[in-house]
Amino acid sequence: MNNLIIRTTGLAFMVLIIGGLIAFPGVAAAKALNFALSGNPDTLDPHKTSGTLTFQTLKSIYDTLAEPDMSGRIVPALAERWEVSDDALTWTFYLRKGVVFHNGDKLTSKDVKATLERLTDKATASPKAKEFAAITAIETPDDTTVVLKLKEPLSPLLASLASGWGAILPKRLIDGGHDFANQPVGTGPFRLKNWVRDSQIVLEKNKNYWMKGLPKLDQVILHIIPERAVQVQGLLAGQIDAAEFVDKDDLPLLQDSPDVKINKSLTSLILVMSMNCSHPVLKDVRVRQAINHAIDKQQVLDVAYSEGRIIGTFMDYGNAYYKDFTHLYPFDPEKAKKLLAEAGVGKDTTLELFLPQNYELHVKAGEMYQAMLSQVGLNVKIKLVDWSTWISDVYRGAKYDLTVIGHTGKLDPDGTLGGYGTEGRYVKWINPRAAELIDKAKTVSGFENRKMLYDEVLELMAKEGPFMYLGTSFRHVPVRKNVSDFRMTPILDTFDFRWTTLK
Amino acid sequence: MLIISTIVFLVIRVIPGDPALVIAGIDASESDIKAIRAKLGTDKPILTQYVDWIWKVMRFDFDTSMISGQPVTQLILERLPLTLTLALMGLVISIFIAIPLGVVSAVKRWSAWDYLGMIFSQIGMAIPSFWLGIILLLLLSVKIKLFPLFGGGTLKHLVLPAISLGIARAAVLLRLTRAAMIEELSKEYVVAARSKGLTERMVNYKHALKNALLPVITIAGIQLGYMLGGAIIIEQVFSLPGLGRLFLFGVYQRDFPLIQGGVVFVAFIFSFINFTVDILYSVLNPRIRIS
Numbered sequence: 001m002n003n004l005i006i007r008t009t010g011l012a013f014m015v016l017i018i019g020g021l022i023a024f025p026g027v028a029a030a031k032a033l034n035f036a037l038s039g040n041p042d043t044l045d046p047h048k049t050s051g052t053l054t055f056q057t058l059k060s061i062y063d064t065l066a067e068p069d070m071s072g073r074i075v076p077a078l079a080e081r082w083e084v085s086d087d088a089l090t091w092t093f094y095l096r097k098g099v100v101f102h103n104g105d106k107l108t109s110k111d112v113k114a115t116l117e118r119l120t121d122k123a124t125a126s127p128k129a130k131e132f133a134a135i136t137a138i139e140t141p142d143d144t145t146v147v148l149k150l151k152e153p154l155s156p157l158l159a160s161l162a163s164g165w166g167a168i169l170p171k172r173l174i175d176g177g178h179d180f181a182n183q184p185v186g187t188g189p190f191r192l193k194n195w196v197r198d199s200q201i202v203l204e205k206n207k208n209y210w211m212k213g214l215p216k217l218d219q220v221i222l223h224i225i226p227e228r229a230v231q232v233q234g235l236l237a238g239q240i241d242a243a244e245f246v247d248k249d250d251l252p253l254l255q256d257s258p259d260v261k262i263n264k265s266l267t268s269l270i271l272v273m274s275m276n277c278s279h280p281v282l283k284d285v286r287v288r289q290a291i292n293h294a295i296d297k298q299q300v301l302d303v304a305y306s307e308g309r310i311i312g313t314f315m316d317y318g319n320a321y322y323k324d325f326t327h328l329y330p331f332d333p334e335k336a337k338k339l340l341a342e343a344g345v346g347k348d349t350t351l352e353l354f355l356p357q358n359y360e361l362h363v364k365a366g367e368m369y370q371a372m373l374s375q376v377g378l379n380v381k382i383k384l385v386d387w388s389t390w391i392s393d394v395y396r397g398a399k400y401d402l403t404v405i406g407h408t409g410k411l412d413p414d415g416t417l418g419g420y421g422t423e424g425r426y427v428k429w430i431n432p433r434a435a436e437l438i439d440k441a442k443t444v445s446g447f448e449n450r451k452m453l454y455d456e457v458l459e460l461m462a463k464e465g466p467f468m469y470l471g472t473s474f475r476h477v478p479v480r481k482n483v484s485d486f487r488m489t490p491i492l493d494t495f496d497f498r499w500t501t502l503k
Numbered sequence: 504m505l506i507i508s509t510i511v512f513l514v515i516r517v518i519p520g521d522p523a524l525v526i527a528g529i530d531a532s533e534s535d536i537k538a539i540r541a542k543l544g545t546d547k548p549i550l551t552q553y554v555d556w557i558w559k560v561m562r563f564d565f566d567t568s569m570i571s572g573q574p575v576t577q578l579i580l581e582r583l584p585l586t587l588t589l590a591l592m593g594l595v596i597s598i599f600i601a602i603p604l605g606v607v608s609a610v611k612r613w614s615a616w617d618y619l620g621m622i623f624s625q626i627g628m629a630i631p632s633f634w635l636g637i638i639l640l641l642l643l644s645v646k647i648k649l650f651p652l653f654g655g656g657t658l659k660h661l662v663l664p665a666i667s668l669g670i671a672r673a674a675v676l677l678r679l680t681r682a683a684m685i686e687e688l689s690k691e692y693v694v695a696a697r698s699k700g701l702t703e704r705m706v707n708y709k710h711a712l713k714n715a716l717l718p719v720i721t722i723a724g725i726q727l728g729y730m731l732g733g734a735i736i737i738e739q740v741f742s743l744p745g746l747g748r749l750f751l752f753g754v755y756q757r758d759f760p761l762i763q764g765g766v767v768f769v770a771f772i773f774s775f776i777n778f779t780v781d782i783l784y785s786v787l788n789p790r791i792r793i794s
Contacts (some may be wrong), residue, residue, distance in 0.1 A: 040752065042526075042570045049526060125542040127526055127535055181572055197581070198744035225653050225742045229637060233645045234652050358755075388757050391524045 031502055032219035033483065035495070036231040036243040040198045040224050045181040046167040047119050047126045052493065055164030056244075057222065059494035060203050061102075062167035062186035063210075065093055065112070066158060068411055072320065072490040074162045078107065078187065078210075079146075088153035088445055095144040099210045101170045102191040109140035114171035116148075131160040153443040155450065159412035163492060189215040189498045198224055203497075215498045235260050235478050241502065242479040242486050244495070248306040254478050263477040266318040268409030268491040270416070271305065273353075273369055273468040278428040279401050281349050288465040290339035292329040294376040295369060301471045304365035308473035313462035315416060316409035317472035318490070320447070321454050325462035329469075336376040350379040351401040354394050357384040362404040365470070369404065398426045406473075409491050413454050414442050420461065429466035504770060508560060511766040512553055515759055521545070522569045522757040543569050545759070556763065565764035570756050575764035578749060586738070586745035589661050589668065590730035596669030597676055598723060602716075605680025609688065609715075610707050620677055627674025632733055636667035636740040653742040664741045668733050672726045679722055683715040717788055724780030728773045 041054040046062060065079040076082075079093040099107035118124055120132050134157065137149040150157070160166055173185055184192055187210065190203035201222040205215055223240065225231050232250045234240030236257050246254055246262070254260045275282045275291065282288060301308040309317040312325030340346075351373075355366040363384065370380045380402065385393065394400045410416045419425045421435030434457050441453040462469070479486050482503040487496040523539040540546040544555075559566055565575035600623075608620040643663060644652045650663050687693065688711050696706045735747030746765075753761035 040748075042756070043572065048572075122538060123542075125535075125538045127539065129538070130535055196744060198748045199742070223653055223742070224744075226748075227637075227740050227742065230640065230653055230740070230742060233641070237645060237648070237652065239652055387755065388521070388525060389518075392521050396524065 031217050032221055033217050033486075033497065033500060033502060034234075034239060034241045035220060035222050035497075036225045036234060036240045037201070037222040038224075038226060038228070038231070038244065041201075043181040044184040044192070044195070046165050046169075046184075047124055047128070048181065050127045050165075055492065056494045057201060058164055058167060058184065058186075059188070059489065059492075060190040060220065060497055061184045061188040061192055062164075062169075063099075063188050064162050064164075064166040064168065065095075066162040068162055068489055068491060070487060070490065072318070072411070074158055074411070077162075078112075078168055084445065088155075088443070089150045091148040091150070091157070093146045093148070095146065096210060097144060099187050100208045101187050102185045102206060103170060103173065105170045105172055107168070107187055108143040108171075109146045110143075111168055111171045112146045113138045113140050114174045115167070115169045118169065118174050119165070126165070128160070128163075128165040131156070131165075153445070155442060155445050156412035156414040156418075159410070159415065163411060164494060190220060193219075200224060211498065216501045217497060220497050232478075235480065238480065240480075241483050242477070244477070244488075245475045246478045248476075251306070251476060259481055260478055261481055263479065263486075264474050265477065265488070266309065266316075267473050267475045268316045268318065268493065269406040269472055270311065270314060270316050270409060271301075271308070271365070271406045271470040271473060272314070272404070273366075273470070274400075274403050274405060274427050275466060275468065276398060276401055276426075276428055277430070277466050278398070279351075281343075281345055281351065282401065284343045284345075285464055286339045286343040287345055288468075289329070290336040290343070290345075290376065291373065291378070291468050292465050293332045293339065294336035294378070295372050295468055295470070296331045297470050298331075300365050300368050300372075301473060304368055305361055305471075305473040306476055308471045310471040311469050313458040313469060314407075314420070314467060315413070315454075315458055316491075319409055319413070321413045321451060321458075323455050323458050325459065328462055329465075333376050340377060345378070347377060347379065350381055353380050353382050354390065354400040354403040355382060355384050356387055356390040356403075356405065358387045359405075362406065366404040369402075369468075395426050398428055400426075408493070409472075411491050413450070414438070417454065417457060418442070420457075420466075427466040429461075429464065431460055431464065434460045504767065504774075505557075507770045508557060508763070508767055509553075511763055512556065515757070515762050516549060522759060525756045526570065545569075556760075560767065565767070566760035568753075568758050568761045570753075570758045570761075575760050578761065579746065579764065579768055582744065582746040582749050585661075585743060586731060586734050586747060588658075589665055589734050589737070589743070589745065590727055592661055592665035593668035593672065593730045593733075594723065594727050596665055597673035597726065600669065600673035601676035602680050602719065605677045605719075606684055606707075606712060606715075608677070608681045609684030612685070617681075620681065624674040624677045627670050627677075630671070632667045632671045633736045633740050635670060636664060636737055639663045639667055640740070660741070660743065664734075664737045664743060667740075668730055668737055671733070672730065676719065676723060676726065680715065680719050683718050684711060687711040687715045713787075717784065720783060720787065721780055724776050724783070727776055731769065731772065 037053065039053050041057050042049050042051045043054060044058060046058050063078045065077060066074050067077040069075045078096055078099060080096045082091060082093045084091050095107060095109060101107060116132060116135065116138055119126050120129050120135065134150045134152055134154040135148050136151045139147040141147065167186060169180065170185060189206055189209045191206050193202040193204040195201045203220040205218050209215065225234065228247055228250065231240060231243050232246065232253060235243060235254060238259065254262060275288055277283055297310045310326050311317050312328055313323065315322045353366055353370060355363045357363060366382060370382055373380050394403050407416065417438050420429065421431040421438060423430065437453050437457045441450050444450050444453065477488065484501050485499040487499060489496055523536050523543060523545060526539050544552065556566065567574050568578060604620040608617040611617055640652065640663060644650045651660055693706055693711055696710050734745055735751055738745040738747040750765040753765060
């Protein structure tokens with residue numbers, strides 16, 4: 001009888017296993033790239049979200065009028081060229097000829113007009129609508145010319161048009177109320193074949209893409225794999241060809257593999273510990289400077305983040321607008337203690353450090369900050385909060401003393417600096433001069449002219465330290481050896497598979 | 504059900520976090536957020552939102568997701584088959600491990616089999632199922648490429664997660680089976696049966712086992728509910744597009760209708776399972792039917 005029981009159990013297992021083996025998944029088509037995506041995009045409608053995953057996916061499906069090249073400069077895309085009038089109130093875009101949407105419609109100026117109208121329509125409730133709010137009229141004198149009339153000069157508009165949310169949609173489908181959230185239709189290098197939520201997104205080559213000879217791949221399969229360890233094993237085993245980035249802890253494992261190579265590049269992150277300048281203790285500029293002196297920045301970058309470059313102000317290291325102020329705050333605990341003593345801050349003050357628990361790296365950095373600050377005599381208590389709470393309480397509500405976060409660099413410096421110096425930003429750093437300069441730089445055109453203004457802003461921000469500026473970290477992108485030319489658009493951090501080839 | 508609906512409705516509104524902020528991203532302006540709130544309907548008074556929602560639920564309409572814009576019912580039904588299959592496979596595995604081992608342990612108390620069973624259940628209860636899942640993945644998908652590393656859709660993708668779920672539950676069930684069996688074996692009717700001259704086999708497996716199974720079935724039914732819960736973590740480890748991931752991201756993004764619909768749905772499943780177990784119980788145990 002015992003045997004019977006064991007046999008039945010064994011049989012049950014056999015049935016389960018064999019059942020599974022029979023349903024063996026099909027082999028992927030030739031020249032298909034398997035990419036590991038760490039989460040499911042909320043929606044594939046470029047106008048209704050601010051989610052990075054959405055834009056990372058949509059970069060392959062949609063094009064924009066202009067786009068950033070690999071150095072972060074904005075270059076022509078769907079628009080061959082553009083002109084800005086002397087008063088900077090009229091922008092004229094000349095569209096490329098012979099561009100076709102995935103549904104066969106020809107791209108015309110009408111599509112651009114309809115797209116921008118959809119984007120700014122109240123009913124769309126686009127989170128990015130305000131970036132286009134200065135547009136008062138859109139004229140289409142002929143099929144390939146679009147004229148934008150602005151109510152005030154607005155230099156950052158070009159960067160907005162070059163970002164993922166500037167994607168151009170076909171007018172015919174917009175008018176028909178098409179479900180772009182699930183069935184995106186654009187002019188991009190790939191078209192959506194299918195999307196199984198939380199499982200995979202299959203992209204198929206657009207044979208009529210306007211860049212001749214591109215894309216080189218037939219198919220891109222984005223596998224949604226939330227667990228990093230599984231991504232790493234997939235890369236090692238060859239089931240995954242490339243992934244967005246690899247955690248520091250997994251680096252040695254991948255570096256040891258003969259099949260995987262690691263591409264190292266600077267991210268666009270501005271890693272900081274933000275300080276609430278309306279807090280009675282942090283209000284004192286000496287305390288904030290002391291905190292800047294108390295942190296061994298290189299050590300935090302190396303241990304908590306995957307290495308990087310130290311910054312001394314509120315701009316990412318690789319940005320064209322970056323200016324070096326790192327000499328202001330060398331690691332100097334003695335000076336920190338002296339500044340704190342001058343400010344009269346002693347053991348009796350306790351600051352609360354809010355850490356977003358979903359960002360493991362920020363939490364790790366926060367723990368290091370706590371230890372380093374206690375070395376100079378500052379009591380810091382850590383509070384872990386979930387992401388939604390962080391956004392609403394810390395970032396929106398400014399109900400915090402200290403917090404650790406990475407601000408993503410923006411294509412236009414106004415995206416990074418806009419609003420600082422006023423009550424509106426969560427660090428509550430009030431500086432009318434900085435606010436005035438930031439407002440002015442928005443209306444000025446030309447890189448040199450704008451840089452002069454931003455240089456002064458960055459200097460003010462460096463000296464007064466509403467943040468403890470840490471640095472810009474590196475990103476380690478793992479790809480299999482047979483993959484070449486997998487690119488990531490700088491600053492936007494979207495995936496560009498157009499030039500990618502598989503050997 | 505109404506109580507559960509009310510509780511979940513209130514709880515997710517009391518905790519911090521606003522779906523409009525999730526959609527808008529951290530750089531949005533106050534007016535953008537207002538526009539999004541107006542579109543989602545979260546700017547209305549809470550009481551109005553509550554009445555609207557309950558009214559819809561009573562007509563089996565769970566509203567649409569704030570994030571993806573799809574009907575919640577459709578989202579749940581899309582994911583249900585996978586999670587349900589996973590939970591049922593887990594249950595089958597746990598029963599097939601627990602009942603035979605439990606019975607043998609009880610019949611041959613303090614034998615090698617018994618010790619083996621006890622060690623297994625001790626370990627099975629101690630290790631978390633997600634850890635077991637990762638170990639199984641490393642062994643059977645990476646070292647020996649028997650099972651796929653990620654992806655869903657086929658039964659093959661479900662074997663490892665089902666085993667991970669099943670083993671932890673089997674550990675509990677095994678203990679219970681052993682205890683129930685020992686209790687039955689010490690009862691007078693067993694002694695009577697033995698004195699009638701029935702074989703040891705007849706006594707153990709026909710008389711005692713039948714009675715011992717009653718509490719086991721009750722617990723196994725409840726275990727199925729837990730399996731659905733355990734699936735949330737396991738789906739994450741195995742990259743499976745099931746209900747667990749749907750609800751987890753719903754919570755992350757404060758997708759109110761999705762969380763509400765999800766909780767009501769799970770509560771419904773729980774009551775349904777309990778009800779089925781009660782029915783099953785009376786089928787197996789005529790004594791309950793009489794009383």
